[in-house]
Each structure stands twice: as structure tokens, then as C-alpha cells.
Amino acid sequence: MSNIASQRIKREFKEVVKSEEGSGPEGRKDPKEVHLALVAKCAIRIDLVNDSWSELRGQIAGPPDTPYEGGNFELEIVVPETYPFNPPKVRFLTRIWHPNISSVTGAICLDILKDQWAAAMTLRTVLLSLQALLAAAEPDDPQDAVVARQFKDHPAVFKMTAQHWSAIYAGGPNRKPEYESRARRLVDMGVETNTAYSVLSAQNWDLERATESIFG
Secondary structure, eight states, rough: OOHHHHHHHHHHHHHHHHHHHOOOOOOOOOHHHHHHHHHHHHHHEEEETTTTTEEEEEEEOOOOTSSSTTTTEEEEEEOOOTTTOOOOEESSSHHHHHBTTTTOBBBBBOOGGGTTTTTTTTTHHHHHHHHHHHHHHHHSSSSOOHHHHHHHHHHHHHHHHHHHHHHHOOOOOOHHHHHHHHHHHHHTTTTOHHHHHHHHHHHHOHHHHHHHHHHO
């Protein structure tokens, strides 16, 4: 990694750690206490991977009053040699049901991670922008067309599906027992668990249609 990029990332890393979103109350030392404070405050967090300044892990808490509230979502952040003149590559490692995030790969459709990036932006900007994206989806510019269609055509189903995914993958509070029951039916037929959830979600939780989609 270039010296410019590494120095910039080190400075930004400290910015996130010391920020209101990322540090918790002043004087709080215990890592568990810090983590709980982060979650409670709709937090952002960042950590090194293998002591490398080019590979980071981010974490954002689901914003209040969204289907993602109560969940914590992990992000892969890869910093290019040309940073900050080019954006970091970011994707969700935690599975999520959102029109602008791939439910399969975690790829993100967000303008500041593409052509609207500016060198003055920071990792903190990225994490806060992703939180904002969770609170305000843009289904007309989707990353996941299936999710976007459900968002527009079946908003109530979308909300419950996003809540359930947040519960099973991100530790959120709103599990849907009826959804779990249908997924178990498919798992009992030999379908892998994540595949069962993905297909049922795409079929608006219609078990018969999901079964036909899988087994033809």
C-alpha cells in the first residue's frame, strides 16, 4: 500500500474509533462495554484484518424504525493503492434483504462507492452513508432486482422478510416463526438452509411456488 493511502487510512481509522458513533462514553475501557454502547447508539465500528491497513472490517447497526433495527451488519472493506483518490471496495458480509444490496454476494449499489466518490470522503462517510441507505432504499436503482420488485409490489412482505433476515443473520429481534417453519420444510427435503430462505423470500414465502422453483 502506498504511503499516502496508509497514512490516510490510519488517520481515518482513529477518526472512527474516537468518533461519537465509534467510541462510546469517554473513559469506557472494557471492550464489551464499548460494543454494547455502540449497538445502543446506532453505531459504526471498524477493525483491522490481520494488522493490514488495506483490509478492514466495518460494522454498522441497523437504524431505528427500519426493518434492520437491532441487527449488526459486518462489512468487508478493501482499500486500493490509489486511495483516497479512488473509493474503497465495500460489500456486506452479513446477509441482508435490501433492494440496493445483493442478497447473494453482498455487493452494494451506492453512488459514493462508484462515480460520486470524492477524495475528501472518509471511511466514516462510507459507514454513515450505508446506514442511511438502510433507512432509505432506492428501488428504482437496484442491486438486487428481486428484492426491489418485492419492495415496490409487496411492501408488507418486504418489511417482514427484511426483519426476518435481520433476525437470523444479524441478531435482530424480529424472527417470524411462520417463515422459519416453511424454511424447515424445505430443509427437510434436502435444501440448504440459506438457499431455502433465499428462494422462499423471492417467492413471497409461498411454499408451493418455492418448492416448484427448486425442484422444477
